[in-house]
Amino acid sequence: MELFNPGLFADQLLIQRHSGLNHQHFQNCDDYLQLLISQESSQLLKSHYFHKRFENIEISEPKNRSLDLIIDESLTVASSILKTEPDDLNIKYWFNLMQPGHITDWHSHDDLDELLSGVVYLVVPENSGELLFKTQPETRLAVVEGLYIFFDPAMRHAVSKNLSESYRLSIGMNFGRYSIS
Numbered sequence: 001m002e003l004f005n006p007g008l009f010a011d012q013l014l015i016q017r018h019s020g021l022n023h024q025h026f027q028n029c030d031d032y033l034q035l036l037i038s039q040e041s042s043q044l045l046k047s048h049y050f051h052k053r054f055e056n057i058e059i060s061e062p063k064n065r066s067l068d069l070i071i072d073e074s075l076t077v078a079s080s081i082l083k084t085e086p087d088d089l090n091i092k093y094w095f096n097l098m099q100p101g102h103i104t105d106w107h108s109h110d111d112l113d114e115l116l117s118g119v120v121y122l123v124v125p126e127n128s129g130e131l132l133f134k135t136q137p138e139t140r141l142a143v144v145e146g147l148y149i150f151f152d153p154a155m156r157h158a159v160s161k162n163l164s165e166s167y168r169l170s171i172g173m174n175f176g177r178y179s180i181s
Helices: 025-039 065-082
Strands: 014-019 042-049 055-060 088-099 103-107 114-123 130-134 140-141 147-151 156-159 166-177
Touching: 014 088, 025 055, 025 065, 025 088, 025 114, 025 166, 065 114, 065 147, 147 156
Parallel strands: none
Antiparallel strands: 014 147, 042 055, 055 088, 088 166, 103 156, 114 147, 114 166, 130 140, 130 156
8 A cells, every 4th residue: 555645745745733732741752862962872963973962862762751751653644644644654753953054964864665754842042043945945944832733755955053042852753664773
């Protein structure tokens, strides 16, 4: 069964949804990640080293109820967009922790058989960067806590410089039929 509608983004660049979860879930998730980072936990898997930082942080065996709820909500929304059941999709996700001055370069997520890419924002200080899409003209999107943004995995995107005095935290996601290892 083909899950993905190739015309899904023919008339729209992206799909935005607001989380039904409250601020405390995002705070709990942030606290959990910050604790693992402070402990230099072996559960953290870091990849994509650019601009003197790891852009992606994965947790090998996550044990946090708030994170579970966020991932479950993400799968539910993604499956609704793709018109399939949540159990028919796999999710690969990672944290993006952007300290003051950090950026994320232009990239896409179409490496495997991703059907949909997305991001949800957990901690968003004012002036902590915009999500950019490589369109003509370039699309710039201000983000807020609890905002989901879903887009075509082939869409090139970046994040502008964090000009705040604090970090910004988001969870990047890919949804597909590939096996998660």
